[in-house]
Amino acid sequence: MGNEEGLSRLVLDGVPRIGYDVHLSPFPGTLHAYLQYTGDPQPYDYLMGVTGAAFRRLWNRDDGGNVGILRYENEPFRQVFAALGYDWHTVPSDADRETMLAAIRESLAQGRPAISFGIIGPPEPGLVTGYDEDGEALYGWSYFQEQREHYYQQRDWFGTMDKGGGVALLIAGDREAARPAEREVLIAALQWALDLERAGKRPSLPEHVSGLAAYDGWADGLEVDADYPVVNGGTMAVRVMVYGDQCLMLEARHEAARFLRRMKGVAPPRAAAYMEEAALLCDQVGDLGAPLWPWPIDPTAGAMQALVDPGTRRGLAALVRAARDKEVEAVAYLERALEVLE
Numbered sequence: 001m002g003n004e005e006g007l008s009r010l011v012l013d014g015v016p017r018i019g020y021d022v023h024l025s026p027f028p029g030t031l032h033a034y035l036q037y038t039g040d041p042q043p044y045d046y047l048m049g050v051t052g053a054a055f056r057r058l059w060n061r062d063d064g065g066n067v068g069i070l071r072y073e074n075e076p077f078r079q080v081f082a083a084l085g086y087d088w089h090t091v092p093s094d095a096d097r098e099t100m101l102a103a104i105r106e107s108l109a110q111g112r113p114a115i116s117f118g119i120i121g122p123p124e125p126g127l128v129t130g131y132d133e134d135g136e137a138l139y140g141w142s143y144f145q146e147q148r149e150h151y152y153q154q155r156d157w158f159g160t161m162d163k164g165g166g167v168a169l170l171i172a173g174d175r176e177a178a179r180p181a182e183r184e185v186l187i188a189a190l191q192w193a194l195d196l197e198r199a200g201k202r203p204s205l206p207e208h209v210s211g212l213a214a215y216d217g218w219a220d221g222l223e224v225d226a227d228y229p230v231v232n233g234g235t236m237a238v239r240v241m242v243y244g245d246q247c248l249m250l251e252a253r254h255e256a257a258r259f260l261r262r263m264k265g266v267a268p269p270r271a272a273a274y275m276e277e278a279a280l281l282c283d284q285v286g287d288l289g290a291p292l293w294p295w296p297i298d299p300t301a302g303a304m305q306a307l308v309d310p311g312t313r314r315g316l317a318a319l320v321r322a323a324r325d326k327e328v329e330a331v332a333y334l335e336r337a338l339e340v341l342e
Contacts, residue, residue: 219318
């Protein structure tokens with residue numbers, strides 16, 4: 001580990017870059033970089049599986065943050081750090097600046113980046129890799145920084161950070177001497193995956209539809225013509241953002257398939273066979289991402305123009321329902337696998 005250090009400066013050198021061009025899901029992608037830097041590398045699909053990010057789906061017509069991991073509060077953190085065997089704690093976004101800075105300093109002093117939320121861009125995860133001027137400026141990586149060759153430098157970070165997610169920092173602590181057995185990790189991951197899939201409503205998100213039921217919300221919403229006004233660019237920008245996030249969660253089913261194949265070796269043969277059937281179906285769900293988003297990612301003008309057309313949207317809704325039907329089958333296989341494991 002290299003670093004630059006002075007009385008008021010400490011910057012960790014060589015923390016891997018994060019971004020949508022590296023990994024599509026910000027929290028597992030951020031954690032992947034953190035673990036690589038701290039000498040405990042873990043496969044991205046494994047982190048997607050144990051956090052539940054590979055199996056998540058939320059839908060609310062007007063929520064541009066449907067895809068955000070903080071919508072599930074601390075449960076993804078609890079799941080992944082239990083699997084990895086790490087202590088961890090969060091610093092809430094309503095904490096004062098001194099509390100946040102003290103947590104950042106302590107983590108960096110131990111050679112560990114701090115996982116941050118909302119320092120650059122919306123309250124999505126990023127990495128604080130250093131500070132300067134006694135904490136007046138922070139350095140790090142974000143999924144939302146424009147410059148990709150070097151760490152961002154953010155001044156007035158406390159005054160400008162997006163605190164809407166409720167969590168400002170996630171601090172990973174020491175690793176325990178022994179990790180849980182892989183079979184225990186698999187059982188916990190499948191239980192969490194099925195919770196994410198089967199719960200149509202989550203108590204903390206009464207305005208959202210969750211899991212398999214969210215496919216219906218997505219498809220039905222595409223058929224409400226009044227929600228896609230030709231002349232209202234602001235409304236359409238939100239619709240495109242929500243639609244794009246749904247497609248990102250669809251793409252995540254490829255990681256679900258990889259996770260299931262990675263873990264089936266610790267399962268009994270019958271459970272492993274069910275997991276392979278579920279993986280095949282998850283891949284088929286993920287494959288529908290391409291026809292559901294056939295336009296350039298950036299700019300999104302092509303998607304906006306297409307989504308104002310009722311006929312196009314009805315065709316897309318049919319594909320969403322096809323994805324739902326395949327995922328219903330996949331979930332049934334996961335339930336059978338879990339029954340054998342338990």
